[in-house]
Amino acid sequence: MSKHCLGCGSVLQNENPKQKGYVTNFDMTYCERCFRLKHYHEFPTSHQDATTSFEIHGVVYFFIDFFQLSTASIQMFQQISQEKFLVLTKMDLLPKSVSVKKLCERIQKIYDISANIFSVSVKDEKSLRTLLHHMEKFSVCTFMGMANAGKSSILKKLAFLKDGITLPTLVSEMPNTTLDVMKWKLSSLTIYDTPGKTFSSFQKTVSNYKKKIRPITLPMKPGALCEVENLLCFWEEASQNSVTFYGDEALSPRRIYQNFPTKSVELFIPAKSDLVILGVCFFYFKKETKLHLFLHDSVTYEVRPCLFGGNYD
Ligand SMILES: Nc1nc2c(ncn2[C@@H]2O[C@H](COP(=O)(O)OP(=O)(O)O)[C@@H](O)[C@H]2O)c(=O)[nH]1
Numbered sequence: 001m002s003k004h005c006l007g008c009g010s011v012l013q014n015e016n017p018k019q020k021g022y023v024t025n026f027d028m029t030y031c032e033r034c035f036r037l038k039h040y041h042e043f044p045t046s047h048q049d050a051t052t053s054f055e056i057h058g059v060v061y062f063f064i065d066f067f068q069l070s071t072a073s074i075q076m077f078q079q080i081s082q083e084k085f086l087v088l089t090k091m092d093l094l095p096k097s098v099s100v101k102k103l104c105e106r107i108q109k110i111y112d113i114s115a116n117i118f119s120v121s122v123k124d125e126k127s128l129r130t131l132l133h134h135m136e137k138f139s140v141c142t143f144m145g146m147a148n149a150g151k152s153s154i155l156k157k158l159a160f161l162k163d164g165i166t167l168p169t170l171v172s173e174m175p176n177t178t179l180d181v182m183k184w185k186l187s188s189l190t191i192y193d194t195p196g197k198t199f200s201s202f203q204k205t206v207s208n209y210k211k212k213i214r215p216i217t218l219p220m221k222p223g224a225l226c227e228v229e230n231l232l233c234f235w236e237e238a239s240q241n242s243v244t245f246y247g248d249e250a251l252s253p254r255r256i257y258q259n260f261p262t263k264s265v266e267l268f269i270p271a272k273s274d275l276v277i278l279g280v281c282f283f284y285f286k287k288e289t290k291l292h293l294f295l296h297d298s299v300t301y302e303v304r305p306c307l308f309g310g311n312y313d
């Protein structure tokens with residue numbers, strides 16, 4: 001029977017160092033990539049593809065953090081035919097002014113979701129106990145969702161809360177730490193942890209949110225571009241509205257004065273809407289705005305009713 005890496009779930013092999021699961025010796029419990037990640041916090045230089053199709057066991061808990069919320073990620077959730085629940089993660093990062101209850105109601109409305117939504121944070125034991133209590137009604141479940149949403153971190157916490165054990169599975173800020181399905185047996189509960197899906201824009205900027213999100217409001221000026229390096233820039237047709245940025249501090253947008261890029265798309269943003277850069281950040285527009293948007297390669301966006309600007313009115 002093949003042996004799997006305890007960090008990422010790949011089948012161990014000793015033939016190709018560039019392929020996932022490589023070990024020099026089959027006594028190893030972690031493949032070379034996971035061993036380096038675990039002990040030296042060393043990120044692999046070459047990308048390894050995660051398994052994308054796998055069997056679903058029992059009910060599904062689908063994990064998304066609020067920067068990954070988009071029509072695209074919700075569609076992935078909606079397409080699951082098994083009984084399913086949505087889990088919103090990293091709630092500790094929400095700005096203080098945002099009410100979690102209202103946010104969940106808002107998400108249900110914007111994305112037309114009828115399934116139960118759980119909101120959790122690895123830092124909030126109460127939220128994890130609520131989730132665990134719900135899971136205990138089923139004997140088997142599969143954790144699915146977006147890469148980096150915190151599936152493996154939450155699984156580790158749940159195993160500790162339930163059985164007092166520390167699972168060896170790895171978590172990291174790198175997307176696709178988990179490369180294959182991993183089966184974990186806790187008392188009276190079997191959980192399948194799976195590799196997550198990613199947006200291409202997310203892979204360009206692996207940001208590791210540790211602190212609460214602090215909204216940054218940027219007044220626009222005539223002739224100025226609002227730029228997030230490596231991702232996008234935009235400018236307003238009338239240049240009088242301000243925009244509010246929600247995202248990692250490291251990505252903070254800048255106002256710059258330079259020639260407008262020629263290859264831009266024209267966008268009409270209705271009042272109280274978000275311009276979402278999938279998987280990375282979003283901009284809140286209070287007033288309706290005509291915008292010119294320039295995106296770097298493989299960055300994708302969508303416009304939606306605002307998630308938490310505007311006090312939900
Ligand atoms: N702030 C915060 N970070 C989290 C939380 N859960 C996970 N993370 C971080 O998110 C990153 C991805 O976690 P991981 O469990 O590997 O995600 P997975 O790809 O869904 O399995 C890691 O850097 C974790 O430390 C959370 O509740 N709050």
Ligand SMILES: [Mg+2]
Nearest residue numbers: 151152177178
């Ligand atoms: Mg994982």
